[in-house]
Amino acid sequence: MSAPVIRIAVEEWRSLARNRAGVVASLLLIALVIVSAVVSVERRAGIEAERARYQASVDAGFDSQPARHPHRMVHYGQFVFRPLSPLAFVDFGVDSFTGNTIFLEGHRQNSANFSEARQSSLLLRFGQLTPAFVLQTLAPLLLIFLAFPSVARERERGMLRLLLAQGVSGSQLLVGKLLGHGGIALTIGTPAFLLLAWLAASAAAPAGVVALLIVGYATWLLLWATLAVLVSALVPRSRDALVALVGIWMVGVILLPRVLPEVAATRAVLPSRIETEIALHRDLKTIGDAHNPDDPYFAGFKARALARYGVSRVEDMPVQYAGLVGMEGERLTTGLYARSAKAMETREAEQNGFVRAFAPISPVIAVRQLSMALTGTGLAAHQDFLNQSEAFRYRFVQALNRMQAEKIPSIDAGEDPRVSADNWKTIPRFRYRPFVPPAALIWPNLLVLFVWLASLLLLSVPIGRRLGRATR
Amino acid sequence: MMKNDAGMHPPIDVRQVRHSYGDHAVLRSLDLTVAPGEIYALLGGNGAGKSTTLSALLGFIVPSSGSVRVDGIDPAADPARARARLAYVPESVALYDHLSARENLDYFLALARAERSGKTVVEPALDAVGLPHHAWGQRVGGFSKGMRQKVAIALALARHVPVLLLDEPTSGLDPRATLEFNRLIETARDRKVAILMVTHDLLSAVDVADRIGFLADGQIEEELAAGNGAARFDLNALHARYTGASATA
Numbered sequence: 001m002s003a004p005v006i007r008i009a010v011e012e013w014r015s016l017a018r019n020r021a022g023v024v025a026s027l028l029l030i031a032l033v034i035v036s037a038v039v040s041v042e043r044r045a046g047i048e049a050e051r052a053r054y055q056a057s058v059d060a061g062f063d064s065q066p067a068r069h070p071h072r073m074v075h076y077g078q079f080v081f082r083p084l085s086p087l088a089f090v091d092f093g094v095d096s097f098t099g100n101t102i103f104l105e106g107h108r109q110n111s112a113n114f115s116e117a118r119q120s121s122l123l124l125r126f127g128q129l130t131p132a133f134v135l136q137t138l139a140p141l142l143l144i145f146l147a148f149p150s151v152a153r154e155r156e157r158g159m160l161r162l163l164l165a166q167g168v169s170g171s172q173l174l175v176g177k178l179l180g181h182g183g184i185a186l187t188i189g190t191p192a193f194l195l196l197a198w199l200a201a202s203a204a205a206p207a208g209v210v211a212l213l214i215v216g217y218a219t220w221l222l223l224w225a226t227l228a229v230l231v232s233a234l235v236p237r238s239r240d241a242l243v244a245l246v247g248i249w250m251v252g253v254i255l256l257p258r259v260l261p262e263v264a265a266t267r268a269v270l271p272s273r274i275e276t277e278i279a280l281h282r283d284l285k286t287i288g289d290a291h292n293p294d295d296p297y298f299a300g301f302k303a304r305a306l307a308r309y310g311v312s313r314v315e316d317m318p319v320q321y322a323g324l325v326g327m328e329g330e331r332l333t334t335g336l337y338a339r340s341a342k343a344m345e346t347r348e349a350e351q352n353g354f355v356r357a358f359a360p361i362s363p364v365i366a367v368r369q370l371s372m373a374l375t376g377t378g379l380a381a382h383q384d385f386l387n388q389s390e391a392f393r394y395r396f397v398q399a400l401n402r403m404q405a406e407k408i409p410s411i412d413a414g415e416d417p418r419v420s421a422d423n424w425k426t427i428p429r430f431r432y433r434p435f436v437p438p439a440a441l442i443w444p445n446l447l448v449l450f451v452w453l454a455s456l457l458l459l460s461v462p463i464g465r466r467l468g469r470a471t472r
Numbered sequence: 473m474m475k476n477d478a479g480m481h482p483p484i485d486v487r488q489v490r491h492s493y494g495d496h497a498v499l500r501s502l503d504l505t506v507a508p509g510e511i512y513a514l515l516g517g518n519g520a521g522k523s524t525t526l527s528a529l530l531g532f533i534v535p536s537s538g539s540v541r542v543d544g545i546d547p548a549a550d551p552a553r554a555r556a557r558l559a560y561v562p563e564s565v566a567l568y569d570h571l572s573a574r575e576n577l578d579y580f581l582a583l584a585r586a587e588r589s590g591k592t593v594v595e596p597a598l599d600a601v602g603l604p605h606h607a608w609g610q611r612v613g614g615f616s617k618g619m620r621q622k623v624a625i626a627l628a629l630a631r632h633v634p635v636l637l638l639d640e641p642t643s644g645l646d647p648r649a650t651l652e653f654n655r656l657i658e659t660a661r662d663r664k665v666a667i668l669m670v671t672h673d674l675l676s677a678v679d680v681a682d683r684i685g686f687l688a689d690g691q692i693e694e695e696l697a698a699g700n701g702a703a704r705f706d707l708n709a710l711h712a713r714y715t716g717a718s719a720t721a
Contacts, residue, residue: 007582011568018570157566165530165560165637166584167552468551469532 001179004168008176009183012150016184022146026188029134029142033191036129040089041195051081051100055430063425067418070404071326073427074397077105080430082385085376086205090192090213091132093377102386104393104430106330106400109337131192132371135217136364137253139188140224144245147181147228151467152238160467170468174460177229185225189217212442213374219449220367226456233463256362260355268350280340287332301328315411323405327398334394341390345383352379359448366448373441381435392430399427481544482507483557483634483666484529489538490690491524498524499535500690506666506683508634511657513677514670515714516687522670525687526637529668530560543634556584559628563640565620569613573603573623576612577630586631597630598623601656618649625656629663636660638669642676654680674714678705686713 016022058079065076082100103110151174154160163173193214200210227248232241271279288297305324306312314321359366372378407419484506491499498521506512516522527533528540531551540547547554567576574594581588588594598608601622612620621641628636638657642650654676657667661680671677677684684705685695694713698704 004583004585007579011579015568015570158562158564159566159568161530161532161562162560162566162580163583164532164551165555165558166580167555168583169552 001175002172005172005176005179008168008173009179012177012180013183016146025142025145026184029138029188030191032129032134032138033131033188036134037089037131037192037195040092040128040130044084044089048084051083054079054101055081059429062427065421065424067421069408069416069418070323070400070423071106073424074106074326074400077103078396078430079103080389080392080432082382082389083432083434085381085434086199087196087209087213087375088377090130090196091371091375091377092128092130093132093372093375094379094382095377096128098379098382100385102389104389104396106326106397107333109334109341109390109393131195132368132375135189135192135221136367136371139185139221140249140253141246142188143181143185143221143224144228144242144249146184147177147225148232148241148245149238150177150181150229151233152235152241153232156237164468169464170466171461171464174229174233174464174467177233178226178457178460181225181229182222185221186218189221192217209374209437212446213371216367216370216374216446216449219446219453220363223363223449223453223456226453226460230456230460230463233460233467252362253364256358257364257368260358260362260365261351264351264354267354268347270344270347270351276340276344280336283336283340284333287336298325298328301325317410319405320408320410321405323401323403323408326401326404330394330397330401334390338390341386348379348383356444359445360451363449363452366445369441370445370449373437373445376435376437378441380438380441384435385432388432389430392428395428481541483543484512484668485539485541485544486525486528487539489525489528489535489540491521491528491533491535498690499528499538502538502687502691504668504685504692506635506668508666509661509664510682511661511667511669511680513681513684514668514687515672515674515677515684520687521690522687523639526560526639526668526670529554529558529635529637531555557633558635558637559631559633560637561621561624561628561639561641563643565617565624567612567615567620567623570611572609572611573598573615573619573626574608576623577627580627581630584631588630593630594626597626600629600659601626602652617644618646618652621645621649621653622656625653625660629660632663634664634666636665636667638667638671640671640673641669642671642673650676651679674707674710678707678710681705684710 016026062073062076062078065073068076080102084095088095151160154163160173164170196205196210196214199205200207228241228245231244231248232238235241235244289295292298302314302321305317305321306314309317309319311317317324355365356369359369369378373380403419403423407423408417482505484504486502486504489499489502490497498519502521502525504512504514504525514522514525524533528535529542529547531547531554534548542554543557545554545557568579571579574590577594577597578588578590581593586593595608599605603619603622603626607615607619612623615623636657641657642653645653650673657669657680660667661682669677669681681698683695683697685692687693696705696710
């Protein structure tokens, strides 16, 4: 790096330092990053503590149930709460809009409930004050305001000829400007980066994930600083640069990320909850009725159960037949629910895939997907929670059904057969395995950001040459 | 690395240069040389090709044909080396308003990779152009055009280059400031700098120029050298010639 290039970069900093409006705007944004980080850390801790408290409360409630018939406990059910990732303070992602609590019970798969968006005012939908919102949406706007005049104003004031007449080449001038505004961009992200680094250093978050998050956001900010300087070098007047850059920001950062999901929703339509319920009800009717002695499926099941235990009457079985029927019924209904959930997941993946396909055009989609994947707050993490809770629901219900089959006598059980309350403590509890973002959600998005930045930097070569010549 | 054949060329050497913007020929066979310690005033009407001549010397345009040399270096082939040997004062002296006179000089000298010690280079240059001491540390945003011109000339003096290009340097200056400016460029001439002054200001040209060239229709139509007597040029004849030349440009 030549001395004039570094001096040009330093001069951009001095120019910013002596521009009161620029300093105030930069300090405000840095303050906003800090405030949003602190507020989000507090908010995340609050939500996490609340969910842990509720989880402990419902677990204690389950354990303290009196002696009962196990099937009543199947319907008493369990609530499970999704714990938040340690990095969720950076980006709440879809967590505020998807439910984070599921009521697990026998015979049915409930959806997640109690999303914050349902419980809060509609203002939540306009964007929460998180470091992700500030860095993804507001920081590019500030970088535009700081860099739009960087080259265009030199040209407007006739400064460009004087600068070039000192022996500085157009490329050196452009690289110096890029270096200066790149440094400003990284400074804006520094408070958030330091907080992330501290989390990694204190082992509160995986260092690799934190490093990728910092690299992703740093690339995103550098991309905007580079774009702003290059547009400023391309247009004749600074006001043209401002109009062009704000237009790019409005379309790329505001419009596309909001329009694309709407288009995706019309291309791969998700069935409504009522439609899903009706379809499931119809399918449930086809799998057989355990209470109907003439039902062909359960007649066959009964014959196989009798054969397995080498008896001719269910009363002679060493286990309670009703418990076995309960287990088989749960297996069948769970299969149906799993197919329905899979179909829904496939549709959602189609929608996501459609939106992701536009990431090369609008890198904000790439940075959003990357941010949500790494902070564990995206749709994939939510789907992972649903899968984990459904797998647990099946184990939980089947454990109670097995308890019924094995602990309730098959004959002379009395009018109100029960098992001891001690048994509830042996029922498994939900243990959430933290979401590990798959490589497919990280590297393609990082690649999009890298390719954008690299392309802009490559573009700076001919623009720099042009800058040195097109000065009459 | 291009060989500097300065020994074979005057510091400013333009030969048989032609240049067109599209179909419009601006320079047609332009010949112009300026020797060390000489002030050459290039006069001409609007569109005569004065700015294009400067752009060719600065390496901002590549002439269609002919040869341009700045201290022996072709600015079109190696603009950085050519620009390292010249100082340029534009018509509208654009300086950084948020910087002081001293800081402006320091910045531009840093870009030129020139010596820029405050005590031995910057301050003597500001002193030489007569900028009041109290103004050295003030931001140039509040400077008059004359004061800005002085800062620009100080930069040219501090660079210690063999070629000085001035683009309409007295435009917008009052008569007193013009006189002060003329004395300043004489200081540069005394340092054996070759000075090309593109101007509309006939009085100023008569006051300081060693030679005056009339540029019309893309070539030097007439060139006059200063006499040795008290009246260096015949102002009335020049005025008549200039207004005629302007009318034909």
